[in-house]
Amino acid sequence: MIQVQNLRKEFGAKVAVDNVSFTVEKGEVLGFLGPNGAGKSTSMRMVTGYFRPTSGSIKIGGIDMLESPEQAKKSIGYLPENAPLYSDMTVASFLGFCAEVRGITGAAKAKAVDRVLDLCFLHRVRNQSVDTLSKGYRHRTCFAQSIIHDPDVLILDEPTDGLDPNQKHEVRQLIKNMGKSKAIIFSTHILEEVDAACSRAMIIDRGKVVADGTPESLRKLVPGCASLDEVFRSITRSDLEK
Amino acid sequence: MKNSDIANTLAIFKREFLSYFNSPVLYVIVVIYLLASMGFTFFFGRFLDSDNASLTQTFFFWHPWIYIVLAPAVGMRLWSEEHRLGTFELLMTMPLSPWQAIVGKFVAAALVWAIGLALTFSIVITVSWLGSPDPGPIITGYVASYLYALGCLAVTSAASAYTRSQVVCFIVSVALCILLTLIGYPGIVDSVVRTLPGSLEGLVRFVSYLSFMDHFYEMTKGIFVIRDVLYFISVIVVALIITHLGLRSKRA
Ligand SMILES: Nc1ncnc2c1ncn2[C@@H]1O[C@H](COP(=O)(O)OP(=O)(O)O)[C@@H](O)[C@H]1O
Ligand SMILES: [Mg+2]
Numbered sequence: 001m002i003q004v005q006n007l008r009k010e011f012g013a014k015v016a017v018d019n020v021s022f023t024v025e026k027g028e029v030l031g032f033l034g035p036n037g038a039g040k041s042t043s044m045r046m047v048t049g050y051f052r053p054t055s056g057s058i059k060i061g062g063i064d065m066l067e068s069p070e071q072a073k074k075s076i077g078y079l080p081e082n083a084p085l086y087s088d089m090t091v092a093s094f095l096g097f098c099a100e101v102r103g104i105t106g107a108a109k110a111k112a113v114d115r116v117l118d119l120c121f122l123h124r125v126r127n128q129s130v131d132t133l134s135k136g137y138r139h140r141t142c143f144a145q146s147i148i149h150d151p152d153v154l155i156l157d158e159p160t161d162g163l164d165p166n167q168k169h170e171v172r173q174l175i176k177n178m179g180k181s182k183a184i185i186f187s188t189h190i191l192e193e194v195d196a197a198c199s200r201a202m203i204i205d206r207g208k209v210v211a212d213g214t215p216e217s218l219r220k221l222v223p224g225c226a227s228l229d230e231v232f233r234s235i236t237r238s239d240l241e242k
Numbered sequence: 243m244k245n246s247d248i249a250n251t252l253a254i255f256k257r258e259f260l261s262y263f264n265s266p267v268l269y270v271i272v273v274i275y276l277l278a279s280m281g282f283t284f285f286f287g288r289f290l291d292s293d294n295a296s297l298t299q300t301f302f303f304w305h306p307w308i309y310i311v312l313a314p315a316v317g318m319r320l321w322s323e324e325h326r327l328g329t330f331e332l333l334m335t336m337p338l339s340p341w342q343a344i345v346g347k348f349v350a351a352a353l354v355w356a357i358g359l360a361l362t363f364s365i366v367i368t369v370s371w372l373g374s375p376d377p378g379p380i381i382t383g384y385v386a387s388y389l390y391a392l393g394c395l396a397v398t399s400a401a402s403a404y405t406r407s408q409v410v411c412f413i414v415s416v417a418l419c420i421l422l423t424l425i426g427y428p429g430i431v432d433s434v435v436r437t438l439p440g441s442l443e444g445l446v447r448f449v450s451y452l453s454f455m456d457h458f459y460e461m462t463k464g465i466f467v468i469r470d471v472l473y474f475i476s477v478i479v480v481a482l483i484i485t486h487l488g489l490r491s492k493r494a
Binding site: 045048049050051052070071073074076078080082084085086087088089097098100101102103105142145 | 246249250253254256257261264265327328329331332333334335336337338339493494
């Protein structure tokens with residue numbers, strides 16, 4: 001579903017993403033791991049068509065993102081970092097707007113909104129202004145927006161960031177369940193999430209892929225390291241060392 | 243244009259238009275607009291004293307100065323707010339073209355302004371009641387006034403594409419609108435022409451021809467010239483293209 005080849009992004013002289021390639025098929029959940037500033041968000045922003053890559057190619061369900069962006073974007077759902085929302089709308093009207101922009105109108109729209117309100121446990125706040133929501137609800141509202149059109153591809157940038165442990169658990173379960181029928185990429189720097197939700201993980205450091213495999217195989221990557229945590233620390237460098 | 247293009251533009255337009263009415267800023271602006279346009283007309287313009295109750299000399303005369311401040315106040319949220327909230331990223335990853343969003347939003351702001359202008363209609367009623375004015379200048383005056391407002395709004399749209407701060411957008415837009423107004427202000431142009439060597443007069447006249455004012459006054463005199471309408475339309479098109487470039491630079 002997602003085919004990314006030799007993706008590169010430069011900001012001025014700085015190379016944020018360097019020669020990243022991967023494919024994700026339906027039924028796979030790919031975890032993007034890496035320290036802050038590794039290039040996870042930048043990669044996702046290119047895959048979703050927000051940033052234009054300096055070079056490389058992106059295909060979504062066989063459709064080229066650079067050649068026909070509007071077509072390719074149809075099958076993607078995206079939860080950006082920090083879960084942006086229009087603060088002057090209610091939860092239901094925001095979701096209604098997102099449905100309309102995706103061509104879902106009339107009775108189908110009401111149905112789609114109801115479905116995601118259910119899935120994301122938002123019924124209680126459906127008529128509440130986004131302004132007054134707590135962080136967990138804001139996050140789930142933006143998450144709901146990403147699945148309103150039941151996309152084949154789901155791209156989630158730190159979907160559990162800022163949630164309490166119960167909410168984190170719910171979101172991981174949700175990702176895992178949806179992963180059965182969709183191609184999903186999500187980024188995190190919480191390593192336990194990889195075990196909890198991913199079928200595959202990629203570790204990115206300073207724009208480069210430094211490891212790619214199942215959570216099992218990553219664990220065995222560095223001799224002498226027993227946990228994913230130790231592997232992560234031995235192959236990535238922290239911001240402080242730059 | 244496909245149906246889906248129109249549907250996308252409409253979805254953007256609808257959200258934007260409704261969001262104006264959720265914000266107290268709009269009501270404040272509309273009240274200021276009405277007070278200012280009436281106040282200037284009746285007090286400074288000595289509207290009731292003037293013999294011919296000519297709207298063009300009193301009512302429309304003040305409009306550019308009102309728009310210079312109020313159009314940026316209405317438009318400053320257009321793209322700045324999207325940048326600040328981060329919804330810009332969301333919008334640009336949805337299956338629509340940037341143009342659909344730019345046009346949808348601009349038309350929403352334009353319609354808000356049309357409502358404001360329609361509310362000033364009481365002036366026209368007063369004039370009709372005081373005398374029997376020629377409807378020609380009133381119609382072209384309204385068209386000129388609205389096009390002036392749209393020009394200022396389009397300039398504001400362009401400025402808002404480049405900044406996440408509504409305050410910065412407001413200040414930059416007001417400055418640009420003042421500039422575009424003053425370079426064609428008859429008194430200023432004449433004095434510049436007098437101080438500069440005669441060989442530069444053509445250049446000065448050309449620059450002043452690019453200003454909003456030049457085209458505005460022609461129309462408020464009741465002369466409906468296609469050229470002036472086309473001028474404002476090209477200003478809007480150019481400003482929206484600059485908006486597009488600004489949005490693209492944010493995604494570079
Ligand atoms: N719009 C931008 N302009 C310039 N540099 C950027 C921009 N976005 C990201 N970067 C830089 O690219 C690098 C990768 O950032 P990012 O993809 O956000 O990392 P991550 O999501 O893994 O924490 C960082 O060093 C960041 O400073
Ligand atoms: Mg990030």
